[in-house]
Each structure stands twice: as C-alpha cells, then as structure tokens.
Amino acid sequence: MDVTAFRKLHQDRAPGDPLILPGPWDAASARAFAEAGFPALATPSAGIAASLGYEDGATPADEMFAAVARLVRSVADFGIPVSADLEAGYGLAPRELVARALDAGVVGVNLEDSGPSGLGDPERQADRLAEVRAAADGALFVNARVDTYVRGVPDLDETVRRALLYVEAGADSVYPILAPPEHLPELCSRIPVPLNAVSHPDGPSPRELGQLGVSRVTFGPGLLWRAMSAVKAVAEELR
Known part of the structure; x- marks a missing residue:
C-alpha cells in the first residue's frame, strides 16, 4: 500500500470508528498484528528501544532505522503500510531524515516537538516540518x-497554537500525546486535520476515543x- 492509500485510511472516519494502528516493536510482533488483519501499523520508538535494550530516547539512529526496516520487511507480503515514530529526528537534516525513512520502507513518520531540554520552539519545529x-x-x-501535555504544559490553547502551525507547515x-479525554472534542473541532490519540488501559477505549x-x-x-506481562507470567510458571 502506498502513502496515498495510507492517507485515505485517516479520512472520513465515522464516530466511534477510528483508524486503529497497533504498535509493533519487532518483526515477530508486526507479523502477528498483520495476520490479525489490521490495515496498517505504527511503530513506537519506546517499544523498539526496549526491544533493543535501550531507554526511551536513547536508541542510536542507525539501530532505529535498521529495526524499522526489519519490521517493514516482515510484513511486506501482507501489503501493510508502516508508519514510524522517529522521535525528534535524531538531529538529521530534513533531507537525510526523509531519505532514511523512505529507505526503511515506511509511508509515514511521527516527529515530536520536544527534546531533552523540554518543549522546543514551535515556529522552528514548523519550519522543520x-x-x-x-x-x-x-x-x-x-x-x-505536540508534547505540551507530556511536558507539563497542559494548556489547550497552546496545544492548538502549535498544532495549527504544524498543519500550516x-x-x-x-498527535497531542496524553491530551486528557475532556480536551479531545475541542482539539478535534479546532484542528483541521485528523487527530491521533494514544490509548492506554486506564483511559477510554479506542472506540470511545473515536x-x-x-x-x-x-x-x-x-x-x-x-x-x-504475559512473558513474565510464563517465566514465573516455569520457575
């Protein structure tokens, strides 16, 4: 599936029917989600980092791109597109970042607007995007x-301001990561592109987010x- 088809998956979603993108962390998990029939996948940088033995945010760029490429190859025969979380871009110039993403075989990228020192300048991020x-x-x-909420700036208006700059770019x-559920309807109404939300066990279900x-x-x-958690349960049983 090419990027045009991937874009279409995001459009005109009915309420309660969002595009659900499982987050595989290696080739085996990617194939499991593909075999389950999901139309696309989205890698989590933290999940891949953990699978490679790194803390979140500490994966070297070469290892991240190699892991993503293996994952993409593992589902190539399913025709499933993969989007990759590339954090803040690993300090790569935009042209090199794009070239490496395309070489890895992905059709989409996540790029965040914060780093080790906190939230970045949104105008500079818009230029980079x-x-x-x-x-x-x-x-x-x-x-x-948009990392306002995850970086301790839970300001809806600032989130929208950044989002609109990025849309214009x-x-x-x-993706206003960790935005509280009560903010999502207004964010969706004020931001004129599809909104990505993260699902976690203590929050609304994917259908409720939709x-x-x-x-x-x-x-x-x-x-x-x-x-x-399942692996740990097996380990305890074996022990």
Missing part, C-alpha cells in the same frame, strides 16, 4: 506530535508492556 514535507514530496504521511495529522472525535488511535509502547 515544512522542510521534511518538501523533501518527501508527498511520499510520507507526517504526523506532528504541511502536517497530515496532529466518539470524542479522534480519527487515529495508537498505543505507544503499551502493547509491548502487555506482551511482557
């Missing part, structure tokens, strides 16, 4: 992550943690 979009020439679906969707206006649901590393 515009450069990424130009370098990709339409070949990548750009999901712009060409973002295909916006009823709040969300078009796309991802899981971060949550599915890996659930799998590891």
